[in-house]
Amino acid sequence: MILLLFYLFLALFVSFLCSIMESVLLSTPIPFLNVKEENGHKSATTFIKLKNNIDRPLSAILSLNTVAHTIGAAGVGAQATKMFGELYFGIISAILTLLILVFSEIIPKTIGARYWRKLALGSGKIINIMVIITFPLVIMAGYITKLFSRDQNELSVSREEISAMANIGTKEGIFEEKENKIIQNLIRLGTVKVTEIMTPRVVVTVADENMSLEEFLRKKEFLHFSRIPVYSNNIENITGYILRQTVFEKLAEDETNLKLKDICREIVIAHEFQTLLNLWEVLLEKKEHIALIVDEYGGMDGIVTMEDIIETILGIEIVDERDQVIDMQQYARERWNERKAKYKFLYNSE
Numbered sequence: 001m002i003l004l005l006f007y008l009f010l011a012l013f014v015s016f017l018c019s020i021m022e023s024v025l026l027s028t029p030i031p032f033l034n035v036k037e038e039n040g041h042k043s044a045t046t047f048i049k050l051k052n053n054i055d056r057p058l059s060a061i062l063s064l065n066t067v068a069h070t071i072g073a074a075g076v077g078a079q080a081t082k083m084f085g086e087l088y089f090g091i092i093s094a095i096l097t098l099l100i101l102v103f104s105e106i107i108p109k110t111i112g113a114r115y116w117r118k119l120a121l122g123s124g125k126i127i128n129i130m131v132i133i134t135f136p137l138v139i140m141a142g143y144i145t146k147l148f149s150r151d152q153n154e155l156s157v158s159r160e161e162i163s164a165m166a167n168i169g170t171k172e173g174i175f176e177e178k179e180n181k182i183i184q185n186l187i188r189l190g191t192v193k194v195t196e197i198m199t200p201r202v203v204v205t206v207a208d209e210n211m212s213l214e215e216f217l218r219k220k221e222f223l224h225f226s227r228i229p230v231y232s233n234n235i236e237n238i239t240g241y242i243l244r245q246t247v248f249e250k251l252a253e254d255e256t257n258l259k260l261k262d263i264c265r266e267i268v269i270a271h272e273f274q275t276l277l278n279l280w281e282v283l284l285e286k287k288e289h290i291a292l293i294v295d296e297y298g299g300m301d302g303i304v305t306m307e308d309i310i311e312t313i314l315g316i317e318i319v320d321e322r323d324q325v326i327d328m329q330q331y332a333r334e335r336w337n338e339r340k341a342k343y344k345f346l347y348n349s350e
Contacts, residue, residue, distance in 0.1 A: 004079035011072020011096070015104030018065035020119070021127050023112025025050065025057055028120040031157075036121065046124035059141035060131040069100065159187050181315045189313065190277040194270055197312050198293050198302035206231050209239055209261035213247050216260060227290045229267065229303060230260050236299050238292050240264040267292045272301050280309050 030051055036044035050057045073096060080092040112119065131138055163184060170180040205221060209230040222228055222244070229241045239261070246263050268291040270279050279291055289306040 001079075001083065004076060004083065007072050007075030007079060008096070008099075011068055011076065011100060012103050014068035015065050015072070015100060016108045017126070018061045018068065018130070019104055020108035020112040021123055021130065022058070022061045022065075023109040024116045024119045024123045025054070025061070025127060027113050027116040032117070033120070041121055043121040043124050046128065047120060050124060050127055055142060055145055056131055056138050057127045059138045059145075060134045061127065063134045063137040063141065064130050069104075073100075163187050178315075182313060185313045185315055189280070190275055192276045192312070193272065194274050194276060194279050194291075194293050194304050195272050195301065197276065197308050198304045199308075200302045201235070201300050204229065204300075204303055206235055206238070207242070207260055208232075209259065209264060211260050212256065213251055213258050213260070213263075214256040216247055217251060227305070229290075229292065230264055232261075238267065238300055241267045241290055269294060270304065272296070276304075276309055276312060279304060280306075283309075 028047065028051070030048065033044045033048045033051065037048065073093075076096055077089065077093065081089055084092070166175060166180050166183040169175045170177060175183070205225055206229045207216060207219075207222060209232050216222055226244050227241050228244065229238050231237050232239050242260050242263055242265065247260075250258055250263060268282060268286055268288050270282065270291045270293050272293055272295055283289065283291060283306050291304050293301040293304055295301045
């Protein structure tokens with residue numbers, strides 16, 4: 001009877017331990033371990049090494065689990081036959097199968113999948129011991145798996161998975177809706193083209209570089225914008241941009257005869273196929289706030305400002321205390337529609 005209980009305990013306990021370790025190993029994400037490692041948990045470093053070479057710990061766990069099942073089942077069957085005879089062998093086998101299924105598969109794997117946060121850090125050492133115990137089997141399994149698998153550098157996580165995790169976090173109350181919106185917008189930043197958020201050419205307010213500062217001041221339409229592109233001869237030939245603040249400073253110094261080209265600044269050029277992320281990096285590097293978007297022929301397509309990109313990330317319209325108009329792009333479009341209505345015949349004939 002003692003041997004029967006010993007083999008039963010061996011089959012159930014070792015298998016229970018293997019199953020819970022397997023579940024924790026597969027359920028614990030690398031980012032969670034990275035956070036723990038940064039907080040000084042050395043056991044997290046051990047677990048990360050196991051995750052990065054997951055074939056070895058899995059081979060060790062499955063090998064030990066199989067050995068426990070085999071020896072336990074054989075031992076229980078042999079002892080049960082001696083004690084109760086072959087007549088009850090089938091019944092005992094059925095009971096053992098049910099016990100193994102419930103107590104060494106369903107329950108431990110459920111526990112591991114549900115409580116991996118609490119079990120992860122302590123599981124690394126146990127799994128390492130399993131790897132040492134079954135080392136010959138692990139090495140052999142490693143050679144076998146190499147025959148059927150190719151070395152592929154697969155991404156551990158994709159943009160879509162991060163997006164899905166953020167959505168799940170919002171549903172579970174970890175993130176607020178606004179935070180989730182920012183995360184989703186950041187993920188898309190590398191795929192959204194600059195043309196999707198630019199202010200189109202037809203509604204961009206531009207100024208002639210030969211215009212004097214005094215003339216500039218008299219045109220109220222310019223006062224709505226802090227940065228205004230300037231052109232030479234025609235709008236297709238943008239030569240740079242001027243700062244409204246610089247105009248005011250020069251006027252305060254009575255330099256009214258200066259022309260816009262005298263205070264013109266170089267403008268960043270971006271092509272229509274560039275992404276927002278790329279343009280964002282360029283603007284930060286050059287410490288600029290505005291970019292001219294050009295088409296494949298070098299003609300003006302529109303403009304994008306740093307504010308436009310930030311608004312895209314935040315998903316809101318940024319307004320400061322000096323803004324008289326909330327949505328500048330919408331304001332520009334409304335002005336364009338008014339101009340079309342006023343000169344209806346001219347625009348219909350184009």
